[in-house]
Amino acid sequence: MTVDVERDVVLTVNGVPHEVTVPVRRLLSDALRHDLGLTGTHVGCEHGVCGACTVLVDGRPMRSCLMLAVQAAGSEIQTVEGLATDDGQGGQKLHPVQEAFRECHALQCGFCTPGFLMTIKAGLEDRDRSAEITEEEVDEIVGGNLCRCTGYANIKKAVRHAAATMQDGDR
Ligand code: FES
Numbered sequence: 001m002t003v004d005v006e007r008d009v010v011l012t013v014n015g016v017p018h019e020v021t022v023p024v025r026r027l028l029s030d031a032l033r034h035d036l037g038l039t040g041t042h043v044g045c046e047h048g049v050c051g052a053c054t055v056l057v058d059g060r061p062m063r064s065c066l067m068l069a070v071q072a073a074g075s076e077i078q079t080v081e082g083l084a085t086d087d088g089q090g091g092q093k094l095h096p097v098q099e100a101f102r103e104c105h106a107l108q109c110g111f112c113t114p115g116f117l118m119t120i121k122a123g124l125e126d127r128d129r130s131a132e133i134t135e136e137e138v139d140e141i142v143g144g145n146l147c148r149c150t151g152y153a154n155i156k157k158a159v160r161h162a163a164a165t166m167q168d169g170d171r
């Protein structure tokens with residue numbers, strides 16, 4: 001008896017469908033990085049603790065090291081590579097969360113940054129944007145992601161900065 005251990009799936013990432021053949025046990029994080037070459041998604045702990053591998057699946061933050069690639073077939077996946085948009089002048093416009101990280105010096109080595117960016121984007125889109133963000137909300141949004149470098153103060157500052165920008169209507 002032969003065991004079918006691979007599947008043909010379509011992974012739609014940042015709006016682009018990709019047809020890939022993956023082992024059924026391939027993690028979404030590995031499929032993104034190794035099959036699709038999207039290495040912006042980082043892998044740290046590989047067991048759901050650090051949040052570095054966070055991507056959005058149908059708009060919700062998911063730890064891609066805890067999800068199988070085959071489970072993501074049929075969903076819209078967004079990675080850090082899809083955050084910036086075309087500025088219409090041949091360049092790119094950073095997402096407000098990326099801009100806030102730049103403004104607030106919210107990264108050092110940058111290893112954790114893609115996971116924070118995706119987590120914060122989802123958290124800020126999920127809240128009532130007309131209200132000023134509270135410290136409790138900031139802690140809630142970033143509390144599940146680990147950073148070994150920054151001490152979190154500037155990351156939290158960036159969340160407040162991005163929340164204010166998004167409150168003013170920028171994405
Ligand atoms: S690599 Fe996925 S949570 Fe750490």
Ligand code: FES
Pocket residue numbers: 106107108109110111112113146147148149150
């Ligand atoms: S900036 Fe280095 S781990 Fe967060």
